[in-house]
Amino acid sequence: MSDNTNGETKKEGCVGCGCGGGGGGSLPPVAAQDARRGFMFKFGAGLLGIGGALAAVPIVGYIIGPARSRYRNEWVDLGATTLFPSGQTRFATFLNPIRQPTDGDAAKTACWVRCVETGKFQVFAINCAHLGCPVRWFEQSKLFMCPCHGGVYYQDGSRAAGPPPRGLFEYKWKVEGGKLLIDAGRLPGLEESV
Amino acid sequence: MNRDAIIKLLKQPVQWVEERTGVIAFSAPLLTHHVPRSAKWWYVFGSATLMFFTIQIVTGVCLGTMYAPSASNAWESLRYIDEEIPLGWMLRALHGWSSSAMVVMMAIHMLQVFMHGSFKYPRELNWITGVFLLLTVLALAFTGQVMRWDQDAYWGLGIGAAIVDRVPVFGDQMRALMLGGPIIGGETLNRFFALHVFILPGAAIGLVGIHMTLIMKNGISEMPKPGEIVVPSTYRKEFEERMHKTGVPFFPDAAQRDMVFCGVCLILLVFLAAYYGPFGPGGMPDPTLINTNPRPDYPFMWIFGAVSLLPPASETAIMLISPVIGIAILVAVPFLSNSGERAPSRRPGMMLLAVFVVMAIVALTWEGVTSPWSPVMNGWSALPTPTQFVKGRTPLQMQGAVVFQYAQCRNCHELGGFGGKRGPALDEIATRMSPDQIVRQVQQGGGNMPAFGKNLNSAQMTAIVDFLSTLRPANEPDSTIPGAQLPLPIKSPLTLNEPFTGTGVPAEIATGASSR
Ligand code: FES
Numbered sequence: 002m003s004d005n006t007n008g009e010t011k012k013e014g015c016v017g018c019g020c021g022g023g024g025g026g027s028l029p030p031v032a033a034q035d036a037r038r039g040f041m042f043k044f045g046a047g048l049l050g051i052g053g054a055l056a057a058v059p060i061v062g063y064i065i066g067p068a069r070s071r072y073r074n075e076w077v078d079l080g081a082t083t084l085f086p087s088g089q090t091r092f093a094t095f096l097n098p099i100r101q102p103t104d105g106d107a108a109k110t111a112c113w114v115r116c117v118e119t120g121k122f123q124v125f126a127i128n129c130a131h132l133g134c135p136v137r138w139f140e141q142s143k144l145f146m147c148p149c150h151g152g153v154y155y156q157d158g159s160r161a162a163g164p165p166p167r168g169l170f171e172y173k174w175k176v177e178g179g180k181l182l183i184d185a186g187r188l189p190g191l192e193e194s195v
Numbered sequence: 196m197n198r199d200a201i202i203k204l205l206k207q208p209v210q211w212v213e214e215r216t217g218v219i220a221f222s223a224p225l226l227t228h229h230v231p232r233s234a235k236w237w238y239v240f241g242s243a244t245l246m247f248f249t250i251q252i253v254t255g256v257c258l259g260t261m262y263a264p265s266a267s268n269a270w271e272s273l274r275y276i277d278e279e280i281p282l283g284w285m286l287r288a289l290h291g292w293s294s295s296a297m298v299v300m301m302a303i304h305m306l307q308v309f310m311h312g313s314f315k316y317p318r319e320l321n322w323i324t325g326v327f328l329l330l331t332v333l334a335l336a337f338t339g340q341v342m343r344w345d346q347d348a349y350w351g352l353g354i355g356a357a358i359v360d361r362v363p364v365f366g367d368q369m370r371a372l373m374l375g376g377p378i379i380g381g382e383t384l385n386r387f388f389a390l391h392v393f394i395l396p397g398a399a400i401g402l403v404g405i406h407m408t409l410i411m412k413n414g415i416s417e418m419p420k421p422g423e424i425v426v427p428s429t430y431r432k433e434f435e436e437r438m439h440k441t442g443v444p445f446f447p448d449a450a451q452r453d454m455v456f457c458g459v460c461l462i463l464l465v466f467l468a469a470y471y472g473p474f475g476p477g478g479m480p481d482p483t484l485i486n487t488n489p490r491p492d493y494p495f496m497w498i499f500g501a502v503s504l505l506p507p508a509s510e511t512a513i514m515l516i517s518p519v520i521g522i523a524i525l526v527a528v529p530f531l532s533n534s535g536e537r538a539p540s541r542r543p544g545m546m547l548l549a550v551f552v553v554m555a556i557v558a559l560t561w562e563g564v565t566s567p568w569s570p571v572m573n574g575w576s577a578l579p580t581p582t583q584f585v586k587g588r589t590p591l592q593m594q595g596a597v598v599f600q601y602a603q604c605r606n607c608h609e610l611g612g613f614g615g616k617r618g619p620a621l622d623e624i625a626t627r628m629s630p631d632q633i634v635r636q637v638q639q640g641g642g643n644m645p646a647f648g649k650n651l652n653s654a655q656m657t658a659i660v661d662f663l664s665t666l667r668p669a670n671e672p673d674s675t676i677p678g679a680q681l682p683l684p685i686k687s688p689l690t691l692n693e694p695f696t697g698t699g700v701p702a703e704i705a706t707g708a709s710s711r
Contacts, residue, residue, distance in 0.1 A: 068368040072377045094483040103381030105267030106481035107349065127485060132502070133353035135485035137572060142603040143650045148488045149354070150503040151568045151607075151617045153645050161645035163568075164507045187377030188353070190360045190367060 072099045074186035079124075082181050085116040090138050090156060093124075099186040110185065112172065113138055113145070115156060122181060125158050126170035126189040133188075136169065145169065228411060229442030230449045233418035237311070238449065239456035240304035245403065246457045247297035250464070251335075252396065254290040262342070264388040266381040266480070269344035273476045287473035292464055294336055298494045300460075301329055309528070309549055312537030313416040316427040319529035321413060324406045326525045331399045336494045338391035344384055345477035350489035352379050361511045379482075414438060415449075419537035427534050488572070491563075497556045500563035567616035574605040574614045581611030584622075588665060595662025598655045602647060610666075618644055625667040633660050 075098035085091050093114045100108035113136075115123040125145070127135045134149035144161060145154040152163035159168040170189035175182050213219045230238075261280060263272035276283035305325060308314055314322035341348045356379065360370045375382030414434060417423075443449065478487060491499050505513050539546050571578075580596050588596070599605065607617035614620075628636065637659065640646035651659065 065372060067374070067376045067382065068371040092485075097378055097380075099377055101376070101381045103265045103267050103385070104378075105265070105381065106479060107266050107378070107380045107383075109481055109483045111483040111485055127482070128353065128357075131357070133357040134350055134489055135482070135487065137485060139575075139603050139606075141575070141601050142645075142647065144603065144645055146570050146572065146603075146606065148569055148572055149350075150566075151570055153570075155645065162640070162643045164503070164505070164510065166507060166511075188356065188370075188374070188379060190357075190370065 072187060074098070074184050076175070076182040077185045079112075079114060079181045079183060081179055082116075082120075082176055083179075085114045085122065085181065087116050087119050090115040090140070092138070095183075095185065097186065111135070112183070112185075113169075114181065115158075120176065122174050122176075123158060124172040124174050124181075124183050126172065128170065128189050129165060130160070130167050130169055131163070131165040224411060225407075226446035226450070227444050228414070229438040230415045230445050231417040231438065232441050232443050232448075234415055234449055235418070236452060236456070237307055237418065238415065239453050240300050240307055242453040243457050243460050244297055244300040244304055246460065247293045247300060247464075248332075248399065248403065250289065250293040250461075251297060254286050254293065255392065255396070257286050258290060259392060264342075264385055266344065266384045269342070269384060270476055270479050273343065277473060284473050285468060288468035288471070289464065290339075291474040292468045292471070294339055295493060296460065296464060297332060298336055301332055305329065306549060306553070310539050310546065311416065311419050312425075312532075312539075312542065312545075313419075314529040314533075315425045315535070315537060316430055316533045317413050318409070318416060319533055321406065321409045322529045323526055324402050324409065326522070328399065328402045328406060329525075330522065331395055331402060333494060335391060335395045335399065336492065338387045338395065340492045340495075341384065341387040342391055343474070343476045344480050345475050346480060346484065346487040347475070347477050347489050347491070349379060349480045349482060350487065351491055352383060354489070358514055362515060416537075419539065421536070421538040421541050423538075424536050425534045486572075488569075490566075493560070496563035497559035498563075500559035500561075500566075503566065503568050504559075504562065565616075569615070570606040570617050571615040572606060574607075575600055575603040578605055578610075578613045581613075584610055584666065588662070591658055592662045592665055595658035595660070598651070598659045599662055602651060602655070602659070604659075607644075621663065621666055623667050625664050630660050630664045633663050 077095045077098055079093045079095060084093075091114050092111065094109055094111045097104075097108045097110045111127040113125040113127065115125070117123060125136075129136050129147040129149065129152050131147065131150060131152045134147050136145040136147045136152070136154065138145055143156040145156075145158075147153070147163065147165070150164050152165040153161040154165070154169050155161045157168075158171060160166075173184040209219075258276065261272060261276050261283065263269055273287070276287060278284070308322065308325070340351060352374070356370050356374055359373050360366045362369055371377060373383075373386070374380075375386045417434075417437070474492070478484060490496075502510070502514060536542055578600075580600065585593055585596050604621075605614045607615035609616060609620035610622060612620075624633070634656065636644065637651070637656065638646060638648035640648075
């Protein structure tokens with residue numbers, strides 16, 4: 002194999018070198034050959050490197066895209082405020098404003114709406130502040146309980162017991178035209194208040 | 196035609212291929228290489244792991260012909276495979292059971308190699324490629340669980356995302372990278388699909404290739420004997436001499452044992468799959484169906500257990516750092532000791548370590564399965580109050596039993612052996628706490644119990660305390676001492692988690708109470 006390659010290189014070298022080729026098969030001195038081969042190698046490596054980098058831009062960009070792009074939360078309509086009577090905590094669902102065509106049911110999102118008093122709300126994310134399992138509301142004891150590791154929260158969302166490091170995540174809300182809107186989108190995370 | 200002519204005729208195409216590919220010259224040593232005569236039944240587990248891996252590839256490709264890798268259809272397509280495609284359920288069952296079997300075989304193989312010190316010179320890299328194979332297979336198991344795209348998969352991803360989110364500085368970006376966006380959705384499933392069917396199997400096949408090449412290069416280690424120590428400078432030469440003199444060809448001497456064991460495993464696998472059927476899919480992946488109790492698959496149960504038992508204050512650090520340390524230790528094993536004794540009897544410390552690790556994983560798995568830290572979410576509505584706790588009680592006490600149930604106390608506390616295990620069982624609470632202490636505990640909480648002060652009115656509180664004060668065996672006194680001054684002075688904050696040994700109670704009663 003290596004013999005073959007050398008043969009090719011020699012010929013190519015001769016064609017490209019402009020040595021006149023007076024002697025037909027006469028070869029340039031060994032030193033010149035080596036120098037040319039060294040150059041060819043570096044040239045090839047350089048070309049491959051540039052080509053690889055060019056090809057890598059879209060590939061890497063495609064894969065890390067989601068980490069860079071700025072998805073916007075949007076105001077989502079949870080329905081008329083009358084659905085949430087004063088002093089009660091109610092379950093509500095909405096379609097996530099950030100969604101893709103293939104999300105299916107996964108784009109549905111749930112939250113807990115507490116109407117503290119008429120016109121004053123607290124809207125909690127369904128995700129436990131510990132590791133994100135769905136918390137459930139217990140009207141009788143006025144507690145949220147998490148099925149995963151036993152996190153418990155009071156009705157105002159503050160941590161009552163268990164491993165969660167903080168209270169429940171809360172959505173920003175506003176009332177417009179008699180409807181309750183929340184600022185929703187990305188999955189709630191530890192570092193932010195939603 | 197005579198026999199020789201036939202053989203010659205048959206040989207011709209073989210020679211034709213061999214002359215052009217060298218495939219026989221290349222692969223013959225795989226069968227003919229010498230292995231130690233002492234390599235007996237201990238050595239079958241690696242082969243069995245490889246066999247299960249092969250089953251995974253075959254069944255995986257089959258499932259790939261029907262599975263819809265899209266969050267909007269994946270769950271339905273699995274149901275379709277289970278219910279409509281002939282034998283589809285069996286293919287899924289084989290894939291699922293073989294996956295568990297592969298993890299188990301791999302663990303046993305690794306344990307055997309560790310106990311026999313087979314990772315020592317010159318097989319350090321055999322061990323290290325094995326560690327990476329283990330990680331790859333675990334990653335395959337996790338991504339495979341995601342492929343089911345049911346509630347466990349969805350919330351399991353949520354837990355994974357929440358852990359990744361805790362990485363300092365880059366947590367948010369890493370979470371987005373993992374989920375393929377800001378939510379768990381279509382892109383998440385497809386990312387995990389690409390990992391599960393392209394990247395990880397490719398990595399596993401490559402690693403298996405390296406692992407096998409190293410086995411061919413370094414030979415199979417002999418059964419360890421006390422006193423036969425590994426000296427790197429002379430080991431290889433002596434080993435090769437011994438193989439030459441006393442070794443036996445892999446095929447058929449060692450292979451026959453592999454064949455027997457793999458055969459038994461395979462038959463068991465088919466029966467298990469046929470009898471128990473496929474894993475899931477569980478509830479549909481609709482995050483608004485929150486009456487769910489997310490649990491990981493068995494290979495990860497011990498991690499679930501460990502995460503639940505971590506002290507909250509340090510849990511982030513432990514969750515993020517311990518996997519790194521764990522992997523580093525596994526990789527470092529052959530570097531920490533690559534020569535000397537291999538016999539288990541001469542390495543008692545290592546044996547203790549192995550036993551400890553196995554026991555820890557078994558115990559954590561058990562904790563994960565029983566998850567005593569999780570409230571029984573329907574305890575309050577579904578569990579009866581055992582008759583012995585209501586018989587002969589006053590109306591007020593019975594009212595208390597109702598409040599006890601109504602206020603979801605039962606979700607975390609057992610009565611008569613049923614209920615949550617998050618808090619202590621209350622069958623004999625009156626022997627440990629006086630009514631005043633009960634009031635205080637219920638009102639203010641503490642010791643991992645929420646405060647119920649705001650949620651119970653005074654009538655409810657009176658009733659519940661009256662009821663709880665009756666909870667003690669008939670022959671045991673309650674915690675109020677005849678003649679003692681009431682209320683009992685409470686000097687230190689008392690929690691339900693600590694047995695009451697406190698203040699002003701004669702020692703014999705206190706011990707009697709806490710000996711339960
Ligand atoms: S996820 Fe809720 S307690 Fe862990």
